[in-house]
Amino acid sequence: MEKTRCRRKPDLTQAGNFFYKLEGKVPQDWQIRMLDTIFILYADHEFNASTFAARVTASTLAGMYAAVTSGSRKRSKGHCTAAPMRSP
16 A cells, blocks of 8 residues: 655644644644643743753843843852752
C-alpha cells in the first residue's frame, strides 16, 4: 500500500497541521486550540529554574544585566550561594 504525503496547509497552525498530517483531514477548531495549548504548556515547562528566573526578570523590563544575573548562579567556596549557609 503506497502512502501519499500530506503537504503543509499555510492557513493552519502547527497544531492544525499536525492533525492534518496525522488524519488527512482538516481538524476542528477545538482540536487545534487544545493542541496549541498543550504545545505552549509543554514549551513553558521544558526549561530549568535558572532560565525561568531570567525570563521572569526580563519580562519585568528590568534590564539585560538583571535578567542575566538572576539566571546565573554564583559559586563561592565550593557551594552554591542559594544553598543554606552553615554557621562556622
